[in-house]
Amino acid sequence: MRALIVASVASMIDQFNMPNILMLRELGYGVTVAANFDESGSITKDRADSLMRRLEELGVTVVNVPIPRRIFAVGNILRSYRILKRLSRENRYDLLHCHSPIGGALARFAVRKERRRGSTKTVYTAHGFHLYKGAPKKNWLVFYPVEKLCARLTDVLITINREDCDFAKRKLRAGRVEYIPGVGVDIDKISSVEVDKAAKKEFFGIPADSPLLLSVGELNENKNHELILRALASVRDSRVHYAIAGKGSLERHLMSLSRELGLEDRVHLLGYREDVYEFYRIADVFVHPSYREGLPVSVIEAMASGLPVVASKIRGNEDLIEEGGGFLLSPKDEDGFADAIEKLISSGSLRRKMGEYNREAVRKYSTEPVCEALLKIYKEN
Numbered sequence: 001m002r003a004l005i006v007a008s009v010a011s012m013i014d015q016f017n018m019p020n021i022l023m024l025r026e027l028g029y030g031v032t033v034a035a036n037f038d039e040s041g042s043i044t045k046d047r048a049d050s051l052m053r054r055l056e057e058l059g060v061t062v063v064n065v066p067i068p069r070r071i072f073a074v075g076n077i078l079r080s081y082r083i084l085k086r087l088s089r090e091n092r093y094d095l096l097h098c099h100s101p102i103g104g105a106l107a108r109f110a111v112r113k114e115r116r117r118g119s120t121k122t123v124y125t126a127h128g129f130h131l132y133k134g135a136p137k138k139n140w141l142v143f144y145p146v147e148k149l150c151a152r153l154t155d156v157l158i159t160i161n162r163e164d165c166d167f168a169k170r171k172l173r174a175g176r177v178e179y180i181p182g183v184g185v186d187i188d189k190i191s192s193v194e195v196d197k198a199a200k201k202e203f204f205g206i207p208a209d210s211p212l213l214l215s216v217g218e219l220n221e222n223k224n225h226e227l228i229l230r231a232l233a234s235v236r237d238s239r240v241h242y243a244i245a246g247k248g249s250l251e252r253h254l255m256s257l258s259r260e261l262g263l264e265d266r267v268h269l270l271g272y273r274e275d276v277y278e279f280y281r282i283a284d285v286f287v288h289p290s291y292r293e294g295l296p297v298s299v300i301e302a303m304a305s306g307l308p309v310v311a312s313k314i315r316g317n318e319d320l321i322e323e324g325g326g327f328l329l330s331p332k333d334e335d336g337f338a339d340a341i342e343k344l345i346s347s348g349s350l351r352r353k354m355g356e357y358n359r360e361a362v363r364k365y366s367t368e369p370v371c372e373a374l375l376k377i378y379k380e381n
Contacts, residue, residue: 003029003095004087004111008067008103010048011041013055015297016127016183019371020097021060027378032061032091034084035103039069042218042246044272063087067103071142077106084110088120095378097123101130105146108153115153123377124150124174125158127183128294129167132315135292148172156377160295163315178377181319182295184370187362190304195278204268210239211345214283214307216276216298217290219248219269224289224312224331226250226257231338233261237345243268243283245276280305284351285344291331293317295365303362308354310340320365324357 003024007013013035024031033055040048052062065083068076088111098107104124114120130143148171151157157174159165165179198208206212213232217223225244232242242263244254251269258267273279280286286302286309293316300320302309309326311317321328329336344351
């Protein structure tokens with residue numbers, strides 16, 4: 001049996017799909033992974049190269065495909081389609097599991113003839129449709145026709161949050177729609193991490209007694225880190241520091257804004273970190289003000305680490321954060337974020353109460369139930 005895993009960028013394979021790949025190998029599949037390893041997403045190029053070697057050591061065939069993250073990169077879209085089409089024709093995969101809007105669309109079109117002949121079953125995981133409540137009209141004009149057409153080429157459409165599941169069942173005609181709570185996170189591994197908090201803080205220039213806000217995610221407009229910088233500027237406790245783990249195109253802008261707000265000594269852009277679990281352990285509050293999410297892994301990880309969360313009131317975050325575990329606010333509510341941060345920073349008992357609540361609430365998003373649900377889908381093939 002042969003399976004093809006497709007994602008737009010290598011970071012999605014690294015962060016979300018390794019359990020899927022290992023599961024397929026255990027089921028006896030020969031696995032091919034196709035993704036863009038040159039423009040690797042939220043991981044470094046060195047990490048992407050290491051991932052490629054790790055996959056090959058597992059007996060997985062790796063194909064570097066120039067899948068773009070923007071729909072108007074027509075040249076790379078056509079090149080990627082031709083590569084995926086050739087792979088499908090030459091290998092006649094029994095199973096395709098694809099991820100991300102552009103990679104997922106190209107892959108399903110590429111295998112459509114083999115699917116029509118009954119040789120390829122198609123599974124698509126939507127990590128957050130661009131079609132969400134309050135989405136810009138251009139999203140509906142561009143992505144709705146594509147998602148509607150691709151759904152007809154999909155045997156199983158997996159959604160990871162309740163809003164997307166409801167939308168897919170009402171508006172898309174996939175073979176069937178399944179809800180699985182996320183991509184699976186190793187809750188026990190995260191919660192068992194130990195770190196010397198004072199030493200870790202000192203290494204990054206953060207005083208041991210300074211309260212620390214933490215965000216994890218790419219430095220882009222969607223993640224909305226700028227709102228936290230502006231909120232922090234109005235927080236009365238000047239001891240509070242803010243660290244962001246992630247890389248992206250807005251790094252210079254965020255540092256410039258930090259200087260403009262007088263926060264340059266209290267804002268720490270950490271870049272891509274492989275020790276991010278340790279940062280959850282030294283933080284006091286996790287902040288996540290993004291505009292659009294599917295089901296954010298970083299929030300799940302923060303909950304598993306026992307952190308209270310202040311997040312935007314959007315799809316995905318609403319699935320995760322209950323009243324006892326944090327605050328949900330408009331991603332434009334700078335004052336609301338500042339107030340919530342001040343409440344948590346000023347009350348250790350409230351932080352502990354919310355953190356303990358999150359430790360229990362997050363269990364349903366752990367690796368075991370997610371893998372069990374996906375294994376059932378794979379075995380149906």
